[in-house]
Amino acid sequence: MADTKPLLETENVSEVFGGLKAVSDFNIYINRGELIGLIGPNGAGKTTAFNLITGVYKPTTGEITFDGKSIVGLKPYEITQRGIARTFQNIRLFSELSVLDNVKIAYHCHVKYGLLETVFRMGRYFGEEKSIEDEALNLLKIFKLEEHAYEVAKNLPYGAQRRLEIARALAAKPKLLLLDEPAAGMNPQETQELMEMIRWIRKQFGLTVLLIEHDMALVMGICERIYVLEYGMIIADGTPSDIQNDPEVIRAYLGAEAIN
Amino acid sequence: MNSARKKDLVMLVFALVLYGVLQMMISTKVIGSFWELNIILICVNVIMSVSLNLINGYTGQFSLGHAGFMAIGAYVGVVATVKFGLPLIVALIMGAIAAGCLGFLIGLPTLRLRGDYLAIATLGLGEIIRIVIMNIDYVGGAAGFKGIPHLTNFTWVFFVMLVTLFFIKNFVNSSHGRACIAIRENEIAAEAMGVNTTKYKVMAFTLGAAFAGVAGGLFAHQFYLISPTSFTFLSSFNYLIMVVMGGMGSITGSIAGAFVVTFISAALASFPEVRMIIYALALILMMFYRPQGLFGYMELTNVGPIKKFLDKVSGSKEVI
Ligand SMILES: Nc1ncnc2c1ncn2[C@@H]1O[C@H](COP(=O)(O)OP(=O)(O)OP(=O)(O)O)[C@@H](O)[C@H]1O
Numbered sequence: 281m282a283d284t285k286p287l288l289e290t291e292n293v294s295e296v297f298g299g300l301k302a303v304s305d306f307n308i309y310i311n312r313g314e315l316i317g318l319i320g321p322n323g324a325g326k327t328t329a330f331n332l333i334t335g336v337y338k339p340t341t342g343e344i345t346f347d348g349k350s351i352v353g354l355k356p357y358e359i360t361q362r363g364i365a366r367t368f369q370n371i372r373l374f375s376e377l378s379v380l381d382n383v384k385i386a387y388h389c390h391v392k393y394g395l396l397e398t399v400f401r402m403g404r405y406f407g408e409e410k411s412i413e414d415e416a417l418n419l420l421k422i423f424k425l426e427e428h429a430y431e432v433a434k435n436l437p438y439g440a441q442r443r444l445e446i447a448r449a450l451a452a453k454p455k456l457l458l459l460d461e462p463a464a465g466m467n468p469q470e471t472q473e474l475m476e477m478i479r480w481i482r483k484q485f486g487l488t489v490l491l492i493e494h495d496m497a498l499v500m501g502i503c504e505r506i507y508v509l510e511y512g513m514i515i516a517d518g519t520p521s522d523i524q525n526d527p528e529v530i531r532a533y534l535g536a537e538a539i540n
Numbered sequence: 541m542n543s544a545r546k547k548d549l550v551m552l553v554f555a556l557v558l559y560g561v562l563q564m565m566i567s568t569k570v571i572g573s574f575w576e577l578n579i580i581l582i583c584v585n586v587i588m589s590v591s592l593n594l595i596n597g598y599t600g601q602f603s604l605g606h607a608g609f610m611a612i613g614a615y616v617g618v619v620a621t622v623k624f625g626l627p628l629i630v631a632l633i634m635g636a637i638a639a640g641c642l643g644f645l646i647g648l649p650t651l652r653l654r655g656d657y658l659a660i661a662t663l664g665l666g667e668i669i670r671i672v673i674m675n676i677d678y679v680g681g682a683a684g685f686k687g688i689p690h691l692t693n694f695t696w697v698f699f700v701m702l703v704t705l706f707f708i709k710n711f712v713n714s715s716h717g718r719a720c721i722a723i724r725e726n727e728i729a730a731e732a733m734g735v736n737t738t739k740y741k742v743m744a745f746t747l748g749a750a751f752a753g754v755a756g757g758l759f760a761h762q763f764y765l766i767s768p769t770s771f772t773f774l775s776s777f778n779y780l781i782m783v784v785m786g787g788m789g790s791i792t793g794s795i796a797g798a799f800v801v802t803f804i805s806a807a808l809a810s811f812p813e814v815r816m817i818i819y820a821l822a823l824i825l826m827m828f829y830r831p832q833g834l835f836g837y838m839e840l841t842n843v844g845p846i847k848k849f850l851d852k853v854s855g856s857k858e859v860i
């Protein structure tokens with residue numbers, strides 16, 4: 281049965297940049313409905329792992345299976361159409377467009393009206409445009425952005441821009457959501473609210489989530505399982521309490537002296 | 541009838557009134573033949589600048605070969621009418637298809653290039669098109685194509701321009717248009733949101749080229765003779781100036797740009813020396829004080845009182 285198999289599985293994935301092994305022997309699996317954390321020191325290869333899963337880079341070796349099918353070699357937009365959406369560590373909004381248009385764009389792969397219906401505004405055009413608008417506004421409401429709907433995205437405060445990135449990713453209606461440091465640059469209160477929001481949307485949208493985060497409290501607080509990456513390799517995985525007590529992880533994060 | 545259609549209808553009524561007034565002034569000779577010609581050129585240039593805006597402004601792909609596609613439309617059009625005796629409408633459609641196909645073939649490989657490289661490649665291809673035409677004796681070679689029937693008139697250019705504006709307005713205000721705009725804004729994010737960036741770049745380029753072909757067909761049938769010198773990279777540059785001056789990503793802007801540029805060169809036609817100076821000065825001032833162009837990303841239909849009026853007429857705040 282497809283449903284008992286993991287939603288996402290990577291097998292011995294590695295990526296070499298010049299001589300640098302940014303990711304090697306990367307093996308993870310994510311079951312449907314799980315909320316998984318990916319942590320590790322700066323430069324460990326976390327973002328590279330995301331870029332491999334989303335098709336920005338093609339793995340030097342290895343296999344990535346999503347929903348029972350290999351996604352290696354697909355273009356990023358094809359992977360999004362299969363059901364993986366992401367946010368970016370360094371925010372990549374459509375910065376000159378309105379907040380609403382940012383979200384509307386992400387419905388793109390679900391739009392069925394063709395070029396003729398567009399140009400003559402017949403058939404499915406008005407119906408679909410209306411439902412895109414309604415759904416987009418609804419997403420903005422969830423992320424407390426509705427009063428900014430018609431503002432230009434680049435004028436939003438930093439925390440709101442991060443939330444908009446998540447709202448936009450959700451508009452693509454993914455099965456798997458990849459969040460690259462969603463709380464980066466947020467204050468503790470915003471981070472707390474974000475955590476609750478992530479929990480809530482996971483339930484509401486039946487999502488599976490993979491989350492990169494530096495904020496330990498956030499990761500430990502909401503993730504069911506955690507993978508720890510160092511120098512491109514998984515050095516530990518398990519529940520938050522396993523990870524907290526893992527000597528390898530403590531060494532990686534605090535340095536070897538801390539153990540002695 | 542929904543509000544977007546009502547707004548379209550209001551715009552159409554406005555356009556028809558404008559047409560009626562201008563047509564009356566032309567037929568009663570209030571507007572003489574010099575300005576009649578320039579009004580026709582403005583309409584042709586609007587088609588050129590709006591279609592170029594689809595590529596450069598909305599999709600953010602820097603193309604500098606638009607005159608090449610215009611040339612294709614012009615030459616295919618005159619061959620259709622002169623050599624095969626076909627009616628103008630068929631000639632325009634054939635010109636559009638030919639320019640569109642060529643746009644597709646050229647766009648597929650060149651749109652992989654970015655920024656300056658794409659600009660140089662399209663500039664070169666525009667020149668290649670012109671030089672190839674110059675060496676085809678069947679269409680008159682460097683001397684040009686003579687004996688073209690004067691089939692273009694104000695009515696033709698005005699309504700073809702309206703169709704073009706309608707087409708491009710509806711395109712950019714759809715999911716397809718949003719995909720193009722997303723590419724301009726952030727190509728990596730666009731791809732991550734499920735936009736097939738290659739497909740939409742090529743689509744914008746092909747559509748833009750096709751409309752340039754239509755403009756070329758109209759342009760050619762206004763004159764007794766066309767020659768390859770009408771389609772040099774300098775004219776491509778001129779269309780680019782219209783787009784930049786009006787605002788990259790605004791249809792109203794492209795109309796304004798085409799109007800201003802054509803009007804200035806017509807008004808200063810008898811002072812060719814000052815013309816270039818004023819032209820250059822206008823551009824420099826523009827770059828200093830309004831680098832986003834006259835309209836930036838704005839449309840006139842979204843400006844304060846005009847928007848209010850349209851909203852009132854249609855009973856909705858929806859953008860058209
Ligand atoms: N496109 C690239 N070309 C060459 N090297 C790269 C490229 N992308 C990443 N790297 C290198 O790969 C390593 C892993 O980078 P990555 O961005 O994946 O780390 P990260 O775990 O996300 O770090 P951070 O916590 O700082 O975001 C780094 O040494 C980085 O310099």
Ligand SMILES: [Mg+2]
Pocket residue numbers: 326327328369
């Ligand atoms: Mg990173």
